Amino acid sequence: MKRITIKDIAKALGYSIGTVSKALADSHEISEVTKIEIQKFADGNGYQYNQYAKLLRTGKTNIIGMIVPAIGNSFFSQILEGIEEKMSKTAYNLIIMQSYDDPIRELNLLETLFKKGVDAIIIAPTGNCISMDYLIKLKNDGIPVVFIDRINYDINTHKIGIDNYKAVYQGISHLIKRDCHDILFVSSMAKGVVEERKRGYLQCLNDSGIRINHDNLLSIDVEKKDAANREELIKHLTHRLMTNTLPQAIFTASD
Incomplete structure (x- = not known):
């Protein structure tokens, strides 16, 4: 089955391509009635939103990356449950990765998340100096970084944990x-x-x-x-x- 495009939706409903694009992006310029009509048609016909096209247009992907030592750890699995529950009420999606407390793997994961254009990163860091330098670079580039649990590092960023x-x-x-x-x-x-x-x-x-x-x-x-x-x-x-x-x-x- 051929993948439906914005152009196909516009032709089927009689709207301009720009109107359909803005409606799917939830733009304030489009009325709620029109948004609902277009979104319903798109969902019903298997339209898949192109996250990378959105990145090019807005600079945002609505993706948050998360790196933890191990998902199987009961402590981090409970944190994940809380994050996913909160995010389920938003337009954001979560990418979960495991570092296994390996500094080299952690750095590779951070680079991967950056290439994917994530809007923010949540991490329980290994503390490796190379990864820390990279996290500082990401933060300086405008990507919000949140440390969880492991917060005793000299980086001026958001931190959630205990003393x-x-x-x-x-x-x-x-x-x-x-x-x-x-x-x-x-x-x-x-x-x-x-x-x-x-x-x-x-x-x-x-x-x-x-x-x-x-x-x-x-x-x-x-x-x-x-x-x-x-x-x-x-x-x-x-x-x-x-x-x-x-x-x-x-x-x-x-x-």
Whole structure:
């Protein structure tokens, strides 16, 4: 079946090509009655709007690009649900990409989104300096950039997240008040927020006059499969149990 064009719609309905084009673009110059008539005909006959033509004409594609470490991560999947629910009430579409916390892949994804002409980018960045420089370039070129979760970077842009340092500091303070001084700190090996959380842990111990035991700093490679993660944690705790050196509390800084 031949793809229907704006010219075909104009001929079928008796409008000029300009009127049809403006109606499909939801221009204020066209009456609502005419817009509805043209849009209904276009939808009914399988008309597909050309996003790239719109980009050339208006500089906008109504596409927002989003880069997260992994969609399978429950934290980021919940964020995606919220974003998609909000965007479903708008004319914007979302492109979702996964960096897998790989800086090179992240940079390639950013370049791809730029080539697609996205109107904005939402990202949980790896913190790689090359990607950061590219994000600054995009922002300076007029593309809005929003950081989510991983916000502890020196870029003047929109950021949505929590103070990870403060949150962990308060958590460790709570344990110390309950007379827990020997606290095992479990985290991933990722940079960014994990480093801020670890800094909160170490600073709280230091401020409380508690000697830092480096055996209590356990970093797990979350790139491994879940079974391997569990095995590594079990092995560590079993060793602590067998040597009668179990901690008084365990603080996990990663899911």
